[in-house]
Amino acid sequence: MAPKISVIVPLYKTERFVEKCVRSIMEQTFKDIEIICVDDCSPDDSTLIVRRLAAEDSRIQLIRHMENRGLGGARNTGILHARAPYIASVDSDDYIDPKMLEALYDGTQDGLYDVVVCGFERVDEAGKVLSKHLQAQKVVDPIPEDQDPYKLANPAFWNKLWRTSLYTQNDIFFPNHIYYQDAATTPRVFAYAKNINFIGGAYYKYLVRADSVTNKVSDKHKLDKYRELDFVKDFFVERGLYGKYHEAFRSRVFDTYHYHFRTIVENNPKLDGDSIRYLRYLLLMRESYLGLDDTIRSMTVEELKAAFQDGSVDIHRLGLQKGTISSGGFQPRIVRPWSRTPDVMVLTLHSGENEFTQSKQSLESQSYTRWTHKVFSGLGNVESHRVLYEEIMANSGRYHIFLKLDADMVFADEAVLSDIVNRFSGDPQLDHFIVACDDWMTGKQIIGVHAFSNRVVWERTSEGLFVDPSPKRPGKRVIIENPEKTFFFHSPDPSPFQAFHFGAHRALKLTQRHRPYEDKRPDAMQIQWDVFFNVWQRFRETGDTRLGLALLACDLVVSGQLGEGVHDYKDPELLEVFRQHEKLTMAEILSAIEPIWGTLASRRSYFARAVGDDGLRKIEEDRLRRKKERRRSKQQVRNPASDDRIRMRRRYRMYQVMLSPFIDEKLKRKLEKSPTAFFLDARHPALKFGRWLHRKDLR
Template structure:
């Protein structure tokens, strides 16, 4: 006859406790059970003890592993062998009260509830109760759609009754050979459970041992803390749940490191240097995971090695040992779920650009026809970009690829869209494709066109200056900064006002006058200066008045005559300034601009005025850090387009690495550093990080506490 509950008991090095554990199950008031004891190649007599007990009770089944699979692997074996509609679990050093299974089964209400949760006591080896843990009696039926899966109940596998099909039908199992596997599994189950009943009662007795996982500070513990989080994140992304649970996951990252920190700190009378180093690492890892997020997950092993340039073994193992978290022993794979020809959504921001009609015709002429086109008109710079990113996230289930095709962007020929689709199809890990455009204003190729897979998401912000943030992505980004033929023409025939707006908007990015020092972007200062220098050279060469207007607008921003709102086409100050200058001749503009741009020394002076003293200091710090990084960087070999080997790394690699930043906060370090270091940290944060020994600090950029999201403050 089929039992109503299958009780799973993993066995490994618990011969002192296993008989008490199994007998507590044998003596349950609820008898309609099977007891699945999984011998995970235990080197002691645990299996012999269970074999002796099995001779007394036919409900006990002893299953042997041929190789050690860890606690998670033993639980998976029990789940796969379970015959009952519900499963329970008791770790072999714990034991349970005689009425636990009866109470849990009654809590299913004749099979209605998917999960039933009871309370538990933490006890020592003498049976003394150290603490009691019991949630308020309640039920979630159904579980609300916006429910945080981490907040339903504690993540433990062992104080609950689970519907077996939650695991088997949803293909959810425990990771092998990592600590914190309960936390890596329970939230995934709760994402699929329909309802939960919390019944209370202190039925489960959790044994606290001196060698408990939570009291350890080994390399494996800190790496497995990362793996636990990464395992859940991979699952949410692959199942299309990451956007839904993104905020809950971020809170979990913060809280799990905070709680582990407190456990270690409270469990030791005196923190030795090793413990302090470990706790410091935990806090740094927490901050980097919260704020670097997908950037580090998208890095290859080679990129990780180069990013953490002192060759830290811990960091490198993040990439090397990810394979240990997969159930089948293989690294998690990104699978693109495209079973048919991809549908493309082309999204255009339109603010009156002169090339809009030409852009639409070039799209209509594309050989690839599975696309739709949506235009956002009449919105401000910030609002239009927010609308575009929200459109992508809202339609991720409808389209496979999204193109951001600005209204001043024209396809170079009819095959471009088909090439982009082929690139995504041929590379399942590609989520963000960036390609340079042939730009009329500069006469150069500049980064401009973006294509996204349907897996990307954004944290929408009101940032008005840099409105094209990189999205969160499970896979990788590819940046093509130089193309052997044109893909897109950018602003091939701008109107005079369009050119004037171009100059003012880019000048805001050059000056960054109202951004805090810590947030100033040296890369943007350099790239925008290059843009204006190229525009100047084009103006000298061609005498085209539109180029002169762009430089005049730039000067108005540099001199403070135009404010921060001129990034919008409709800004009244911008429109008025243009009306006052639209009739200037090329000769008049040349005469006006010559003192600023005519000589190398005048350009240097002008650049210093544009970026200000803080900008110059930021650029110098950035230059020094880049010089140090370059000196340490190993020489690599890459292949060029023709297949020949070439020393060094691609410009795309350099661009990606230059944007990777660790964000850490004073709360992460202040508990562990003395007064003199705190003073240096406060007064000269860049020097502090440059002198620091930890690789995350070497790569890090200091941000003040106010940058931490309000819902994550409270460290």
């Protein structure tokens, strides 16, 4: 019968450590394993030690290479000989906690997850912990389509449990005889994995040795860093994945060389000649690889020969001619972090907002002056946003930062733009910065202003209502919902027509009446409802008729008297209906909207009418889904420790016997493997016996 886990141990020059390594695997609490030790022509006594251990434990098998293939080659041999559905790996100078394999296998949840990840500790030869590396317990299921495979988890092969078929069925193996073979392999595997479970716990003990190859920098290290990158790029190109992971790969190239640069500078306060030459080498490799490799790959055989033999082809000029163009047809992006003061493009959508002049004046008064302003006027709502995003992507090679500044947005002071630039300059990973602004219509802070790095991209969409989609980005998004200082004022002095349009446009997002059920967005319904309730409160406090007009427009949309076209300022129906209501007095507006907003009962009834039966059902489904996710998340955090506490209790064993006649085999297995989840999730009436559990057992 095949084991459940195959543990791979490459052997090469580790006779001082290998017995401790292999014994730590032999002594695992999880017994259903095989231990595949691969002798990569080790010149010391590592093999003799493993033979002695194999005489004690029949689960150990020793495979010998006829020629040295390197760490990657030894791992490949282990993968090809593995009989189990999951593989793990322990480098022969490291060792593992007795419960590591049990924790990892439990994390597969009976084969549900492709990859299970635990934490690790860096230790010295005396066993002293030098550092601990933990990751929050979480589940990524499914792995998002746009997930950067380099940033899903650290690239190490050894602190994970892998579904064996990820390697064998996708023909993914480690490169032979290069350093950084983990980084050359795990991103390719993550490109095919469906899900991953991070279980926490520092179970793997990574030995830090003074004589380790990982602590040396040689000419081979330098060359192999390029080979590692090219190995992954070749794979992505051959499998048709390069377009999907292009930005992720470029980010990896830059991050890799930046890391090497930082290491050299920090370790050598006074740089010697060799260090300076190495920095020069790093910079040359980074710039040439990022800027020219795509072009060189597209060269004909004749061009390659000419460039190589006599230099008759100017590769840089060829790159300009071919454009080093991305798949989207845009210029190459300026690489982060930026080598010069960032240039900013400010983009404004103008549809007649009352604050446009004030907005331009506040931009012109900014202390940061390296900006260009482009205004889009006379376009419909959908078209204007499409053109704006295409403008950003088309100028990714000229500008570093793009600020989307609506025509009704006003800078709060002259330092705001400088503050935004500093946030991007100080965080090379930042790609999308969102900040709340003070909104006159609601009297609250609302999400309003978006700034982007030049690395973000948008896909074409037919979306006609939610026209501000989040871009794809290699780095992170930062949202400041409650800034300590005010960045922007939103619509500080709207015209009556502007307020009327505000109400109509947001009411369309509230009702979503023409959207298919599966595309309805319950989060947007709740957000817009809160907006209108705040407008109602502001109206009662201030008596400003513009706020009343916004609420009237909302009701006209809810009642069906205004159609889908009113999200555009220039919609003739919107303008005609506004003229019918613009002369209403405060008393007339109040008499029309107070029956809707005046009491809690009337508001509840109005909300149900606005979103409709489908909207209410969608909201309830979303609430239950989020509740289930929270419950599952709590269980995943609680289970490992609480399971052990429960099993130690005498009453647990008593209830195992008492429940046995009432539950089927599946529930019995669940009670044995995951008692916490069993008692929290179970629905069977007999499980009322579980009430004996104390709260402290479930923490």
